[in-house]
Amino acid sequence: MHDLATIAFYLGVIAYSASATLFFLDLVRREGAGAAARWAPYLLGVGAAMHAGHVVTASLLSHVCPVESVHFALSLSAWIVTILYLLVRRRLRLHAVGAFVASVALTFLVGAQFVGITRAGPGGQRGLLAAHVTSNVIGMALFLLAGMAGAFYLVQERQLKAKRVSWFTAKLPPLDALDRTEHRLLLAGFPLLTFGIVTGAVFAAHMQQASAGEILRAALAYTTWFVVAGVLILRAVAGWRGRRAAYGTIAGVVCVLIVILLYVIHPAVGAGA
Amino acid sequence: MIVVVGLSHRTAPINVRELIALPRDVVPAVLSEIVAHPDVGEAMLVSTCNRVEVVAAGKHGFDGADLGRVAVQVSQALVQRAPGLEGNLYQRLGGEGVRHLFRVASSLDSLVLGEPQILGQVKGAFETARQAGTVGSALNRAVPRAIRTAKRVRSETAIGMGQVSVPSVSVDLAKQIFGDLKGRTVMLIGSGEMAETVARLLGGGGARILIVGRNKLRVAELTRSVGGEGRQWEDVKATLVEADVVITSTSAPTYVVDHDLVKSVRKQRRGRSLFFIDLAVPRDVDPRVESLANTFLYNIDDFSKVVAGTLSSRQHEAERAERIVLEETQGYQRWREVAQMTPTIVALREHFQRILAAELERSLKGRLKHLGPEEHQALNKMCEAALNKMLHHPTARLRETAAEYGVESRPVEQLVAAIDELFVLEGEHPELHALPDATASAEPAEPDPEVELSGTHAAIGTRGR
Helix, strand or coil, X not given: CHHHHHHHHHXXXXXXXXXXXXHHHHHHCCCCCXXXXXHHHHHHHHHHHHHHHHHHHHHHHHCCCHHHEHHHHHHHHHHHHHXXXXXXXXXXXXXXXXXXXXHHHHHHHHHHHHCCCCECCCCCCHHHHXXXXXXXXXXXHHXXXXXXXXXXXXXXXXXXXXXXXXXXXXXXXXXXXXXXXXXXXXXXXXXXXXXXXXXXHHHHXXXXXXXXXXXXXXXXXXXXXXXXXXXXXXXXXXXXXXXHHHHHHHHHHXXXXXXXXHHHHCCCCCCCC | CEEEEEEXXXXXXXXXXXXXXXXXXXXXXXXXXXXXXXXXXXXXXXXXXXEXXXXXXXXXXXXXXXXXXXXXXXXXXXXXXXXXXXXXXXXXXXXXXXXXXXXHHCCCCCCCCCCCHHHHHHHHHHHHHHHXXXXXXXXXXXXXXXXXXXXXXXXXXXXXXXXXXXXXXHHHHHHHHHCCCCCCEEEEEECCHHHHHHHHHHHHCCCEEEEEECCHHXXXXXXXXXXXXXXXXXXXXXXXXXXXXXXXXXXXXXXXXXXXXHHHHHHHHCCCCEEEEECCCCCCECHHHHHCCCEEEEEHHHHHHHHHHHHXXXXXXXHHHHHHHHXXXXXXXXXXXXXXXXXXXXXXXXXXXXXXXXXXXXXXXXXXXXXXXXXXXXXHHHHHXXXXXXXXXXXXXXXXXXXXXXXXXXXXXXXXXXXXXXXXXXXXXXXXXXXXXXXXXXXXXXXXXXXHHHHCCCCHHHHHC
């Protein structure tokens, strides 16, 4: 079983790396990655399959449910980003975004290895903990993908405003597709983030003493919630779209990334078990 | 080998090209006329507004006829159909013809470098020729390879990237902003050939066209020619709220769409992107509009810069494309050289097969009489496998030498002579010594020694039993 988890991990790393390289070459080279570019999404799919295989086998080995551990939560969020991307790639013409998605999946798969596989949260509330982690993981994945769409929007918008129309602009997804994708992902992720914050508050109430890292993480989670809520409300009320919405989304995603970083650099925090 | 005879925008002015403009339904008849000539065996006709070319081959496939005579007869056929072409037709023979065909299919000889239509036209011409029954071994090899070369050029270079006319750049930009044009609204202010073309192209993509103007008659006229819905000038603000793309092309001396007008509709537009295509000189849209969020403004100068950039980039890519064409032409010629070794290989193989079959038959009638059908089959299979293994190296060596030095080179002659002498093939296979003609009957596959080794002959045992 241990060998199986290791093989799945390495195969996942190889497939994600190859996919990221092909997506990246296709994006930055004038002539693209040629016929090999066709394989990029397939390799991403293979990477995701291996990634899932690794998570399942590693969680069985460690007797830790994937949604009860920060290690698996990080890994799973990137896996969900990948699956979401593969599902909407063709319909929303997001091929170029694959360069980011594959890189993020690779980073999270490898990065999660530096976070210990321990069950997080206070004991005795495993159901709530699973719901808390699941909603946060999915919400985080949705926000990450929204942030990628926002970043691509800013690049494409800048090129078009500056009239730098070239082979590069032709490779980027259409502005409206990026804006729409970003909005839909935020809409889908917001209720999950809200649920995650509420359940997080329940856990916080059970803790006798919170560390500075935990306080910072909670503060950032609230900030993310307010930023995302602001972006959604301003879009609905004042028609904030495009560049403004992209900046707001990216700000929210930066907060999410800092939270993730805090987990990576201080993995013991929050491990109540 | 093939010949190409024809004329194009590079060699003949339009009044000459008009003489041989052929409707599609006439092409099969023309092809039949061409192959009716004594030396012409195959023909395909590529007819576009910029070129009319016949790709032809001799009666016996690759090298069955004098290519010069084939070219003369094709020229005669064309001149017969369109007197006045004399002196305007070019001829490309052999390797030159192959390279020309590959360049044409790859759009390197097109009026607009890198345009994508020519590949479809070459494919269409090939299909028409196939249906007319004028395609044989030579064209069956050369044309698919030309199509493959063109695909390589398109996938490995950026020769087809970007647009080279103002209307197509406008449509591309609209798609870059909005993605799908279906359900989008295009507002056309003013008239002009270019503006109308852009509106038609956007309308063709599924957009709704709203035409706004001061002159009611002109608006009605435009509505008829472009399609869409006419609006009064008083509705300009309301129409601007609905619009996604605004095309302006009026002769007004001042701005028709000013900054304040666009700013005033922003709230009602709820932040939707707005793309202005200003084709007028003097300009119709206030340049300050560009500073507004989600608003994109391109004037005629901006479009011209994009077009110039694309053309220069395509020119740069053409050098890389030429290298691919050269590589493919050389590859094709190498393959031809190798293909011409087929009769020798066939003869060598048949020689061994005959010996093996005879020995096998003798044994099966003698000491091995007691063997049943299953054992017979096993013996046959064993002999065939042994033969394949024995001939693998000599076959590969013959092909390599032919590819490296050419079929008429001294090393190849020496090898063929050695095979003749060592295995006494000369008497058995006189066709060996007339290589070029013989290739027509032993049509080779693309280089794949294994396929050829096992696929050329029936099992040894069928003769032996």
